[in-house]
Amino acid sequence: MSLKIAVIAGFIILIIIFLPIFLLLYTQYLSVAAPVKANLVIDVKKTIGPVPDRWKALAQGGEEMGVRMLKNVIPQVAALYPRYIRIDHIYDYYNVVRRDSSGNLQLNWQRLDETVCDIFHSGAKPFFSLGYMPPALSEDGSLVSKPKNWDEWALVVQKTIERYSGQGTRLCGQITGFWLTDIYYEVWNEPDLETFGQWSLYDSNKDYKTLYFYSSLGAQNAANVNRFLLGGPATTALYRNWIIQLIDFVRKNNLRLDFISWHYYSQKTQDFDSQSQDLNFWLASPEYETYRQIPKVISEWAYDSDPNPIADTNIGAAHTIASIRNFFRENVELAFLFEIKDGPIPRWGILTHDGQEKPRYQALKFLNQLRGSEVFVEGEGTFVKALASVSDNVVNLIIVNYDPKDSNTELVPITFYNLQPGRYTMNTIYVDGRSIPVKDLSIPSGGILQRSIIMPKNMVVAVELKRE
Template sequence: MRKRRNFRYFAIFVITLSLPVTIFLLNRKTSFFEKAYFNFSGREANLVVDLSRSYSFVPHWKYLAQGGEDKNDMLTPVIQKVKKIEPYYIRIDHIYDFYDPISKDTGGNLSFDWGRLDIQIKIIQAMGARPFLSLSYMPKALSQRTETDLPYSWDEWKTVVQRTIEHVSGNRGLAIAGVYYEVWNEPDLFGGFKLSGPKNYLTLYEYAEKGAKDAQDVLPFAFGGWFQDFFDYALKNDLRVDFYSWHRYSKEVDDFENDIENVNLWITRYPKYMNTQFIISESGHNSEIDEGYDTNFSAIQTLAMYAATFQKLPIVFLFEIKDGRGQTKNWGRWGILTNESFGDPEEKPRYKAIDFLNNLDWKYYPVEGSGTWVKAIATKSASGNVVKILVVNYDPYLSHSESVPITFNNLPFKNFTFRRSNFLGQTIETEVSTNSLSWTTEQFFQTNSAAIFELIPR
């Protein structure tokens, strides 16, 4: 009896001691159990590239976003470095509260001075890109209190949007075709907008849409906004929605893929909007300051994310272009370039990831067999002769390495140079001759590494 009682006391003692450890493990941001499940349930890759079929594509990684780090000369110091990676679009927000284009005269009438905003737009053009403008935040001349508050007059908000579009996209203004206009930036966070109540995003969007509809003598442009559930309201009120945008920050590449699956599912409820374009207008691995943004971690996550979303989403903006000013050069800010306060802005690893992706061009080949950690994109060069495949092994928990079989079917040539160019590493070449239409190689990848392989005919 005493032994049984002693055992009971011992069990209670062990459970009491282990409880804090269990709670710690359960509450860690990257939990022990989550990591274990990820490692044990994952699927290794077996890549197969079909070289008999190729398709045109538009790179979805040539889209960059800049946050409101500085009101003055935010992008001027990095024009040439950004131009080098050939962006298609650059997104900026704070266009109304940073550059103060709207005021009121003594009679209370709206007055417009676009000079400071034009400087930013012309910088974007100097980088070889077009502007993607987030219509934010509320102009001081209109706001009831702060830049994230409601306007005194919804009709004035409508007029501001109309005049913005007429100036940037209008034939009598800057005459830029293909500009995107996004209604507000993160309305649920900056302003606390909801889909009901006094601070209603539906009203904000509706009056902005009326302004877009009233814009005269303008070149083609795209207009859209946030909040999945506002499509019910848009349908009921016959509102224009060219695109639907959202932000995604996550170390888990699956989260990006799940987003895409979800929006493609729920949009089927709205046949009128089936052609709506889906856009991630900010992306990264963490929405907070994170030292990973200064290391290869963010670069490999970026490569894996773009490989996983390739041909699933047309546009994914990378946030952001340039770090804000900090106490040190590297302080975990989101920029792909450092701030000029510490000398000439330096290219961070994520910048080099975009440059690495730019080696892929012209047409893509179907690739099957990606796994949990390994993602791939296969392309052929503009000459049509060189086959390229980007392979990325990404593990957010920094532990998984993998030997990856890569099979090329329907080879267009029998003798070729096989080149492996490691991301931020060495290049290795071997000569290959084969009489088969298929050729397989097995390539080893350390945790969080990437390479581009080329088949160069000779």
């Protein structure tokens, strides 16, 4: 074989070897370089079911000790129509637990009652994170240490449940009955985090399972109470070892576990889908069938686990709506957006310390326009997603253009099908306050309407199409 032929043959072999690799990489490049543009299609007859309300849950962190954090923002919170509001620091920030001169435990609910009443006045029920360790109980005075006497911890949990789920309890002068039913009690907050004690599943000296055991014992001893829920572990993320070991421990010791909870902070909105899938996979074995049916709760979620000024921009608002869109149909009972209000220093709040609205708050208010039946949305793109609903003669559409790189702008075609013939008004409102009303839209007998909307980068838009 001549040298020329050998070179040609070698070249052909290299092409055969590397051409598939090149094509694969090029295809992946195109998928990244050429995102899909949205072309939204809303057929009002393609309904899915009632509009879910699992997003109507808010969390408030411990930004100020001894202060009614929610007192000055009750109207703003009520405007979001929350189902539940989660609070932590219930034992240390509100001076609930102390000892008298003889060393006996005394429980004073006055300050905690005030914040709980603020929650009720906003139209929500409280969701309690049971913590942190009262100094009067702590073995070394620390808020994140073990108690000197585990039975005293169980007693505090018991009395907490009897207070806020009691059949004979009357709060705020009028709250009783229904409002004290289905209250959630979550055992601790982020126990895997060093800041909150770094409890372990393996360390017998500071074992979360022991903390859960005595919390469950206290719940078991609660008398004359309405239906309530006890659960956890409220870890910083969804961890298989925490979920499975807690369930195994609960099964072995015949304890109650009424819900499973965890936290989720990420700029990747699509991971909400994978989390639900992971949890379902972990609980697929027959011995976990009971726990597949109990409520799943994301008891904190947001753009970033650290205070991040980006969360206070339109990027944060778009992230919020895109995230909710992704868990809208997931097997999650409640997902608590963190947090309601800043402390004196700006942090995670959707409201400032004095109650001013931030973009995330304004975006959340848009979601209240979704009512009646959810409508399936077709034609979403890489960045532009949407949620839709129909109720009587009104179609509502929430559109979000979430791009973490803050660059994508689109002209989005929208087609409505199967509308009732007649005259319509279409009102388009942008989260930055702009409004574009269009009146006297005539829908012919075919029931089709075609429009286009400019979606600037990281914008949230609410569209209302109303038959006159």
